[in-house]
Amino acid sequence: MFLFLSKLLPIFLYPLGLSCVLLILTLILLWKKRSRLALIPVTLTFLILFLSSSAWISDAIVESLEFQYITQGELPTADAIVVLGGATESALPPRPWIEIREEGDRVLYGAKLYRDKKAPKLILSGGRVDWRPSSSSEAEDMAILMETMGVQRSAMLLEPRSLNTRENAVNSLEIMKAQKxxxxxxxTSAMHMPRSMMIFKKLGIDAIPAPTDYTSIQLGQATRSSLEATILDTLPDADQLRRTSRAMKEYVGILVYRLRGWA
Structure with missing residues (x-):
């Protein structure tokens, strides 16, 4: 039940879900002939959607997460590389094979670190929510993808049960203890790294962050010097709305995990 509620309730805090709630409130007020009062929720809806779909706002929120663990210099070696799931879709019809989501950089980067000899083992952590159809766990999907990139199956330790980030950490810790x-x-994704590190550290795991899947680049490398760029970055954009929502999901997750004592 916690898993379902953790997916359902935050939807109404994200820009699109909150806007829908406000629009329903607007309709109720109009039905009750409170048209002047209805201006408040409809105005809030406009502001929420406009601001959260602007690149200026989206970048600020996203970068507050993604820039917390920027890698400085070369990563050190470790005993294992833990790759968190959330990066693949099962090979269900009409898909001819496993599909990689935007977060698929996790799989690519994990394989690269292994081939760079940063660690002799890979722990692939990720299950599947049972109310959604799937043919395999995310851990198995990642293993298949990594095999095509030249990673030996014997180097992989699969953890196919995790359904959230805390379970990723708890179940990975079990494997770590068994394998010494x-x-x-x-x-994991740069945006997801702050929450992940909080949880892994809470469990006493000696984890070195190796973020990937950046959706922003460092300040100073991108400029909005032209009038055209400024206008386009200010106007609403569906992709920016998605980035803002994804960042808000992380902040909600951090809050919930802290309240439960997990981070």
Whole structure:
């Protein structure tokens, strides 16, 4: 039940879900002939959607997460590389094979770190929510993809049960203890890294962040010097709305995990 509620309730805090709630409130007020009062929720709806779909706002929120663990210099070696799931879709019809989501950089980067000899083992952590159809766990999907990139199956330790980030950490820790693994490189999306590191550290895991899947680049490398760029970055954009929502999901997750004592 916690898993379902953790997916359902935050939807109404994200820009699109909150806007829908406000629009329903607007309709109720109009039905009750409170048209002047209805201006408040409809105005809030406009502001929420406009601001959260602007690149200026989206970049600020996203970068506050993604820039917390920027890698400085070369990553050290470790006993294992832990790659968190959330990067693949099962090969269900009409898909001819496993599909990689935007977060698929996790799989690519994990394989690269292994081939760069940063660690002798890979822990692939990720299950599937049972109310959604799937043919395999995310851990198995990642293993298949990594095999095509030249990673030996014998180097992979699969953890196919996790359904959220805390379970990723708890179940990975079980494998670490069984394999006598002390230090890990933690691979996940840059936006997801702050929450992940909080949880892994809470469990006493010696984790070195190895973020990937950046949706922003460092300040100073991108400029909005032209009038055209300024206008386009200010106007609403569906992709920016998605980035803002994804960042808000992380902040909500951090809050919930802290309240439960997990981070």
């Amino acid at each position: 693994i002390q230090k890990i490189l933690l691979v």
